[in-house]
Amino acid sequence: MPEIKELVKGLAEKHGRNRESLLPILQGIIAEERFISDAAMTEVARELDMSAALVYGTATFYSFLDTKPRGKYVIRICRTITCDMKGKKQIIKNIEDLLKIKVGETTKDNKFTLLETNCLGWCHKGPAMLINSTPYDSLDEAKVNEIIMEYIRK
């Protein structure tokens, strides 16, 4: 995987090769690839001269550092009680219907992954979701359909 090698090398040059460079490098891989593959973790370990187990142990601790394949657009719906009270379940159902996947799954074309996540910090404007790093709040059925359709067309 020459591309991963290039990516990791570039990130190490930008963030350094110390222990504290590890998280920014892993976050950089996520930004490009949406998940950190075994090959990527091995490459990071080689580049930073640490054990692959250590890289794995760190990556798997953080919920945004996915180590399973994810779609190009990762949708994270806030599951906190306040978003739940404002209709989170219906929002999830709409997305599931539109993308033909369940929570935890990725579309066959690898374009979308649907996940739930803990409080996003938009409780006064629930329900809320993140698509990659972009937050969307005050969702209703019409709004979420429109947003998802926009991403489908991308």
Added chain:
Amino acid sequence: MKNVKRVDIIFGAYTQEKYKVFEQTLSKSSDQIISEVIESGLRGRGGAGFPTGLKWKYTAAEADPVKYVVCNADEGEPGTFKDREILTKVPRKVFSGMAICGKATGAKKGFLYLRGEYLYMLENLNKELDVFHEVAKKNNFDFTIEIVMGSGAYICGEESALFESIEGKRGEPRNKPPYPTVSGVFSKPTVINNVETFVNTLMIMRIGAKEFQKLGTTDSRGSKLFSVSGDTPIAGIYELELGMSLEDFVEEFGDGDTKAVQVGGASGFCVPRKKFKDTIIGFEGVPTGGSMMLFNSSRSMYNVLKNYVEFFEEESCGQCTPCRVGCQQLKKGIEAVKKGDKSAAYLNTLQKLADTMKVASKCGLGQSVANSFYSIVDNFKEEMIY
């Protein structure tokens, strides 16, 4: 608003000249700054309420030439969203507060640890940071701030877990002592404060400790940002004087049918209607990092508790057994009681488990699960069973 006093300190307009208060404060001595923060009575706004001035004093007293200032912007407590608003609207005040702390303690470097959910703000924050660094340079003040991103782990809001995360490790809390003022990030003396606390310190420099002290009560000086959500017609962020009763709060924010308020998020306390009158919001009563979730009589408190316990189960770092296994068992237990697989008396067994977690867990996460568990189960027992 008639029952609560609104204040406009945090989001009040900037000074006309950029970073004016910060520049003026640079002429003060470390002792002057620290005395003023102590005199103001300011206590940490993240929820725990440690006196801010003392943290600064202890760190300043450390002999190590390398010290750090850390701003905790890992706002993960369910129901809290004030720090996001502060960092969106008045980031300059946060950076100024951190730099003033640098001046007071002798630290030359600051970290702002921003939760992964707020990555979208990074670009704007870095732009403002460029302006700050120019101002600092112009004043020959040696202090830089770096923004470090989190990656979706609630536990990293715990100060020592946050240090671990900045160091590139799993966010697992450390043993205490040593406390951060002695050994914090990179094992150096560190002041760690919440976003709102840093803004408060800047405002104390601007209006003076005496003016700040006029607000609030003896135990809870100043104003506080409240993140109001749930069953309320006016959800949002409000800066209010500390020390009001929950009854006054509900009068103002409730929808007329409020049956309970969760004060302080999932790790806080649930207060039922009959106790609104006698509950003071502040360090002398029920403290809060700002999260206020209102529930009306259409809500099942079992669902609320289950949501919180699931949250803790997922966010427990897994390092210590009481918290890791305790959260799982509490969840299984309330589900079993609800289904009728266990008798109602089993709730008492679960409360004993929560007790054990409170005394035996390593950090605040496991210790505080008992808060919401106890207060919800105790006050809404029927809803847990039927």
